Amino acid sequence: MPMRRGTNLPRMGDFNQSVILEAIRRSVDGLSRIELVEATGLSAQTVTNITRRLLDDRLIAEAGRTINGPGKPRITLRLVPESRFAVGVHLDPAVITAVLLDMSGAVRRRRSVRTSDMDPGRIAETMAGAVDAVIADSAVDRRLVSGVGIAVPGPLDAERGTVIDPPKLQGWHRVPLRAVVAEASGLEVMLEKDTVAAAVGEQWTGRWAADGSFVFVYLGTGIGAALVRDGDAIRGSSRNFGEIGHIVVDPGGPECACGLRGCVDVVCTPQAIVERAERDGLFPDAVDPGDLGAVEERFTRLCDRASEGEPGPVAALEVAAAHLAVLISVLTDVLDVDRVVLGGPYWVALCDVYLRLLPEMVHHRSATRALRSIPIDGTVVGADVGAVGAACVVLDAVLTPRASDLYLSD
Structure with missing residues (x-):
C-alpha cells in the first residue's frame, strides 16, 4: 500500500514524525527502521532520531527482532495502541452515540442514548455525560485522552464551533456546541460534519490506499456525502x-420544502421510504413523520419484511435503490473517484438490497462506463461510523501528516 513520503528539509520534524507514525500505524506487523527509510524516503539518521523520540514518548515500542538476509537482526517497531485515546460522539436526531477509541482505531467502550427532547442545552449535557461515562467505564487515564470529536448534521460554522439550523434538529439556531461540551468535559473538542467524520473513520481503518479516492454516501436520518x-x-x-439533500433524483416525486420535486431529502431518506410504503398500502396507517422513533421502527420492520422476501417491501427498497443510484451517478460523474463507500446507521438494514442492485444501476448511468466499472462497497466500520469517525477526526488531526503542515506562517 502506498505511504506518504517525508522530507529531509530542515524545520520539518513534526511533519516527518507524523509520516513515520502513520507508516507504522498502517503496517500490519510493524516496520523496522530500514523499512521505514524505504517507505518514507527519509534519511536513516532522521528515522533513527524520530523513532527514538517516539519510543521515549511510548507511542511506539520495540516488538522483537527479525532476521532478513545477512547483517544484524532488524528490530520491529509497532504502535502502542493504549498510548493515546480519543472520544467520538455522534448526534443523530434519534440517538446520541459515544465511543472511546485507542490509537489503532479500536473501540474500547461504547454508549448509546436515545433522544426524545432535542433541547440544545439538554443534548449538550447528555453528550458531556456520555463522554465522561465511556472514559470512566474504560478506566483509561483521562490525561491520555487527546480530545473529543463531535459529529453532527450540517450546516456548521466551523470557525466558531456552532451548529446552524440543521433541517432535522428543530430549534438548533447557532448552537455553540463545541464550547459547551469543551467546558463541561474539560477536554479539547473538535466539531465535524457527520458525513465527513464517517469518511475519516473509513479512511483511518487503512482499508483503502493512502493516496486513493472515494465518495462516502452516509445513510442516516438524512442523506449526506463526503x-x-x-x-x-x-x-x-x-x-x-x-450537502446533497436538494439534488433532484425523481422529477415526478413529492414536493420538497425547497420548492423542487423529488429531492434526495424527500425520496431517499428512511422517512421518505416509509411514507412511500404507506402510500402504497404496505402499512394499515401512517405514522407521524415527526416521531423519529416511530419512523425508525416502521422502517426497520419494512426492511425485515423485505429480507423475508415479501414482494411489496422488496419492491419499495428496489425503488429506493434506483433513486439512490441516480444520486451516486451524479456524484461519481462530477467527482471522478476510484470507488463509492456506503455506510451510516441504516446501512445494515439496506445493504443486501443496495449491494445487489446499485453496482449495475450506477454503471448503466456512469459517464465513464466505457472505461471502467466503479466499485461500490459497504463500510467496514459498522453502524457507529459517525461516532468512530468523530474520534478518528481527533486522532487524524494529531497523527496524520499533511502538506499544509509544511506551510510557513508570517
Whole structure:
C-alpha cells in the first residue's frame, strides 16, 4: 500500500514524525527502521532520531527482532495502541452515540442514548455525560485522552464551533456546541460534519490506499456525502462539503420544502421510504413523520419484511435503490473517484438490497462506463461510523501528516 513520503528539509520534524507514525500505524506487523527509510524516503539518521523520540514518548515500542538476509537482526517497531485515546460522539436526531477509541482505531467502550427532547442545552449535557461515562467505564487515564470529536448534521460554522439550523434538529439556531461540551468535559473538542467524520473513520481503518479516492454516501436520518482524495477528507471552503439533500433524483416525486420535486431529502431518506410504503398500502396507517422513533421502527420492520422476501417491501427498497443510484451517478460523474463507500446507521438494514442492485444501476448511468466499472462497497466500520469517525477526526488531526503542515506562517 502506498505511504506518504517525508522530507529531509530542515524545520520539518513534526511533519516527518507524523509520516513515520502513520507508516507504522498502517503496517500490519510493524516496520523496522530500514523499512521505514524505504517507505518514507527519509534519511536513516532522521528515522533513527524520530523513532527514538517516539519510543521515549511510548507511542511506539520495540516488538522483537527479525532476521532478513545477512547483517544484524532488524528490530520491529509497532504502535502502542493504549498510548493515546480519543472520544467520538455522534448526534443523530434519534440517538446520541459515544465511543472511546485507542490509537489503532479500536473501540474500547461504547454508549448509546436515545433522544426524545432535542433541547440544545439538554443534548449538550447528555453528550458531556456520555463522554465522561465511556472514559470512566474504560478506566483509561483521562490525561491520555487527546480530545473529543463531535459529529453532527450540517450546516456548521466551523470557525466558531456552532451548529446552524440543521433541517432535522428543530430549534438548533447557532448552537455553540463545541464550547459547551469543551467546558463541561474539560477536554479539547473538535466539531465535524457527520458525513465527513464517517469518511475519516473509513479512511483511518487503512482499508483503502493512502493516496486513493472515494465518495462516502452516509445513510442516516438524512442523506449526506463526503469525499476523500489522496487520503484526505475534503471539507470545502466553509467546511460544509456534502450537502446533497436538494439534488433532484425523481422529477415526478413529492414536493420538497425547497420548492423542487423529488429531492434526495424527500425520496431517499428512511422517512421518505416509509411514507412511500404507506402510500402504497404496505402499512394499515401512517405514522407521524415527526416521531423519529416511530419512523425508525416502521422502517426497520419494512426492511425485515423485505429480507423475508415479501414482494411489496422488496419492491419499495428496489425503488429506493434506483433513486439512490441516480444520486451516486451524479456524484461519481462530477467527482471522478476510484470507488463509492456506503455506510451510516441504516446501512445494515439496506445493504443486501443496495449491494445487489446499485453496482449495475450506477454503471448503466456512469459517464465513464466505457472505461471502467466503479466499485461500490459497504463500510467496514459498522453502524457507529459517525461516532468512530468523530474520534478518528481527533486522532487524524494529531497523527496524520499533511502538506499544509509544511506551510510557513508570517
